[in-house]
Amino acid sequence: MFEASPDALIAIAEDGRIRIANAAASRLFGVAADELIGSDHRALLSEGFRNELEQIFRHLRDLEPIPPREVYGVHSDGTEFAAELAGALLESAEGPQLLVSIRSTSHRKAADADLREAMSLLTATLESTADGILVISSDGSVAGFNDQFLKMWGIPPELLEGDSEEPVMRLILSQVEDPEAFIARLTEVEENPDAESHDVLDFKDGRTFERYSRPRRVGEKIVGRVWSFRDVTPRRKAQEQAQRAMLDLAAQAEQLRALAFQDHLTGLANRAVFNDGLAAALREPRLKTVDVLLVDLDDFKEVNDILGHQAGDDMLVEVARRLRGCVPTADVVARLGGDEFVVLLTACPDADAIAACIVRCLHVPVTISGTVLRPSLSLGMASAGADAISPSELLRQADIAMYAAKAAGKNRFLRFHPEMMAALVQRTDMEAGLQLAVPRGEISVVFQPIVSPRLGQVVQVEALARWDRGGVRVPPSVFIPLAERSGLISEVGEEVMARSLVQLAPWLNEDPSRSLAVNVSGVQLQDATFADGVLRLTEAAGVGAYQLVLEVTESVFFDADSHLISQLSSLREAGVRVALDDFGTGYSSLGRLQELPVDTVKIDRTFVSMVRTGRERLPILSSMINMAHSLGLTVTAEGVETATQADYLTALECDSLQGYLFSLPEMGNRLELAVRQAEQAIAALNGRPG
Numbered sequence: 063m064f065e066a067s068p069d070a071l072i073a074i075a076e077d078g079r080i081r082i083a084n085a086a087a088s089r090l091f092g093v094a095a096d097e098l099i100g101s102d103h104r105a106l107l108s109e110g111f112r113n114e115l116e117q118i119f120r121h122l123r124d125l126e127p128i129p130p131r132e133v134y135g136v137h138s139d140g141t142e143f144a145a146e147l148a149g150a151l152l153e154s155a156e157g158p159q160l161l162v163s164i165r166s167t168s169h170r171k172a173a174d175a176d177l178r179e180a181m182s183l184l185t186a187t188l189e190s191t192a193d194g195i196l197v198i199s200s201d202g203s204v205a206g207f208n209d210q211f212l213k214m215w216g217i218p219p220e221l222l223e224g225d226s227e228e229p230v231m232r233l234i235l236s237q238v239e240d241p242e243a244f245i246a247r248l249t250e251v252e253e254n255p256d257a258e259s260h261d262v263l264d265f266k267d268g269r270t271f272e273r274y275s276r277p278r279r280v281g282e283k284i285v286g287r288v289w290s291f292r293d294v295t296p297r298r299k300a301q302e303q304a305q306r307a308m309l310d311l312a313a314q315a316e317q318l319r320a321l322a323f324q325d326h327l328t329g330l331a332n333r334a335v336f337n338d339g340l341a342a343a344l345r346e347p348r349l350k351t352v353d354v355l356l357v358d359l360d361d362f363k364e365v366n367d368i369l370g371h372q373a374g375d376d377m378l379v380e381v382a383r384r385l386r387g388c389v390p391t392a393d394v395v396a397r398l399g400g401d402e403f404v405v406l407l408t409a410c411p412d413a414d415a416i417a418a419c420i421v422r423c424l425h426v427p428v429t430i431s432g433t434v435l436r437p438s439l440s441l442g443m444a445s446a447g448a449d450a451i452s453p454s455e456l457l458r459q460a461d462i463a464m465y466a467a468k469a470a471g472k473n474r475f476l477r478f479h480p481e482m483m484a485a486l487v488q489r490t491d492m493e494a495g496l497q498l499a500v501p502r503g504e505i506s507v508v509f510q511p512i513v514s515p516r517l518g519q520v521v522q523v524e525a526l527a528r529w530d531r532g533g534v535r536v537p538p539s540v541f542i543p544l545a546e547r548s549g550l551i552s553e554v555g556e557e558v559m560a561r562s563l564v565q566l567a568p569w570l571n572e573d574p575s576r577s578l579a580v581n582v583s584g585v586q587l588q589d590a591t592f593a594d595g596v597l598r599l600t601e602a603a604g605v606g607a608y609q610l611v612l613e614v615t616e617s618v619f620f621d622a623d624s625h626l627i628s629q630l631s632s633l634r635e636a637g638v639r640v641a642l643d644d645f646g647t648g649y650s651s652l653g654r655l656q657e658l659p660v661d662t663v664k665i666d667r668t669f670v671s672m673v674r675t676g677r678e679r680l681p682i683l684s685s686m687i688n689m690a691h692s693l694g695l696t697v698t699a700e701g702v703e704t705a706t707q708a709d710y711l712t713a714l715e716c717d718s719l720q721g722y723l724f725s726l727p728e729m730g731n732r733l734e735l736a737v738r739q740a741e742q743a744i745a746a747l748n749g750r751p752g
């Protein structure tokens with residue numbers, strides 16, 4: 063038993079020498095047992111502890127009880143170690159001996175130190191932590207908490223010292239947003255004592271806590287539960303803010319994306335989308351055909367000018383809707399800007415049918431701002447087939463075809479044809495030629511008589527411009543629009559006015575009731591010196607201003623600025639009269655007539671041509687004439703080609719008639735002849751010989 067003891071055992075005689083030692087002692091001190099025996103025990107103890115055993119010996123011999131002592135021992139290798147000594151007296155033949163058990167406590171010391179360190183660390187952590195901590199024992203009583211816990215929940219410390227936990231619970235529940243969920247979680251962990259839990263508590267005052275809970279164990283045994291609460295309000299707020307910012311950003315990105323790809327007014331695709339789509343379609347070898355349909359509304363400017371921009375926008379939206387309806391959903395319909403749209407058809411078996419459908423659908427009447435309008439458009443179509451073509455070239459071809467459609471009379475579609483290219487070249491060439499027309503004396507004037515059925519006389523002639531270019535006559539329907547677009551119309555107009563005043567001065571001077579009508583474009587009226595120029599020319603020719611009539615179309619009044627109106631009023635003050643040409647063809651209503659500074663309306667020949675048998679009822683003609691008369695205006699009918707038409711108009715009390723029935727437009731030197739011919743024609747109508 064002595065040998066087998068795990069504790070080191072030695073017996074010391076009164077002289078301090080070791081009498082016996084066991085194996086554990088030899089292990090503890092690193093000294094062989096036979097070397098130990100007989101040696102002085104003091105060598106086994108550190109300095110300062112060498113008298114410990116003698117003292118124990120003395121106490122025991124005096125029969126005083128003595129508790130175990132803590133000492134430091136010395137190993138044979140010189141290292142010191144902590145040990146606990148306990149002694150007992152042993153009677154032997156040689157006298158009393160001290161039996162000592164020595165147990166090294168170094169491992170215990172280390173564990174103690176660790177424990178102390180952990181404890182202080184824990185306390186420090188508990189006190190410094192921002193978390194509120196509550197420890198509950200298995201029996202449900204409060205085992206501990208830190209200050210932070212009280213602070214976070216606003217619990218007065220006395221409340222926790224009370225016997226009942228109920229007031230604390232009430233206080234806690236009064237603060238959380240969802241007390242039921244709070245209790246549910248408590249019950250849940252109560253039923254599962256070894257479960258960990260983590261959840262988020264929302265407070266009524268807007269704070270947010272994270273709640274952790276884990277069982278408190280000692281060894282394997284669960285002795286309670288630790289609750290820790292962390293205030294994450296700032297983090298939560300920052301998260302929410304970040305989330306909101308992300309949402310805002312996403313919304314903005316969506317908006318930007320829409321802006322980047324969508325026409326904001328009509329919701330159609332925009333130019334960029336079309337360009338991308340066209341380029342992609344032309345790169346795709348499997349596509350047999352790619353068609354581009356370029357659409358431009360006819361006379362859209364008038365809608366905008368007469369009915370206002372809102373009406374213009376409404377019209378564009380309606381046009382966009384109809385366009386979309388005519389085109390397969392997979393194909394791109396884009397607004398390029400203004401009143402220009404484009405359709406991209408890929409692999410469409412019959413593009414012509416779609417183009418025809420677009421022209422037809424767009425022409426259906428629509429009511430905008432209370433006015434019934436018939437939108438019309440010119441459509442140019444170009445297609446890519448087997449031959450390679452660039453996107454810009456294809457679009458250019460569609461553009462040329464679109465212009466050709468306009469030139470061919472609008473409200474139609476035309477497919478691009480290489481000859482249109484030639485027409486384009488011609489147009490550019492024409493413009494260059496027109497630049498030189500006036501200086502080269504290529505502009506001349508012809509005169510067409512206008513008769514009064516009541517007087518049976520020619521009372522007026524209209525001057526019409528002619529351009530003979532290198533012996534070829536260019537029609538006014540070609541060069542007048544060209545001159546207007548290029549601004550050359552001012553020069554041409556002035557030439558026409560000057561020439562006709564000079565040529566007609568003798569005829570006008572014969573009878574002051576005769577007058578000369580000259581066509582004037584809106585472009586000319588934009589020029590601030592126009593009125594002065596006109597008055598100077600009449601004066602130079604010796605013709606009274608009251609013998610001059612300026613024919614303008616209603617489009618000049620659309621966006622009439624104040625100085626255009628003041629030009630016309632100063633001319634009218636000087637006696638010049640104004641006639642509204644092509645009346646009835648524009649968008650404006652009869653009702654607008656009274657606002658305009660005009661003296662005469664010229665009913666367009668499309669209305670006159672409605673008269674065929676002379677027995678038809680044409681309320682439009684009679685109401686135009688009656689309306690004009692009621693406003694004190696005189697009425698001239700243009701394009702009178704048949705006696706039936708002349709009779710019909712005369713019966714409606716139309717003041718003057720003009721047309722091939724009376725005379726073609728003639729050169730100034732043939733004016734006498736033309737006038738005589740016209741007067742014969744009117745006399746024949748009136749049943750009198752000429």
Ligand code: C2E
Pocket residue numbers: 510525526527528537538539542551554555558581582583613643644667700701702703720721722723727
């Ligand atoms: P407009 O002012 O309406 O002129 C009348 C047009 O009708 C003239 O064509 C005339 O020759 C034509 N006409 C006359 N009687 C008849 C008829 O019985 N039947 C038919 N089918 N047509 C008839 P024109 O000379 O070719 O002029 C065309 C347009 O060119 C004019 O239409 C006018 O708008 C413009 N224009 C002509 N000369 C000038 C000018 O000096 N300045 C400006 N700004 N425009 C001009």
Ligand code: CA
Pocket residue numbers: 524581613643
């Ligand atoms: Ca005219």
Ligand code: CA
Pocket residue numbers: 643644664666700
């Ligand atoms: Ca006319």
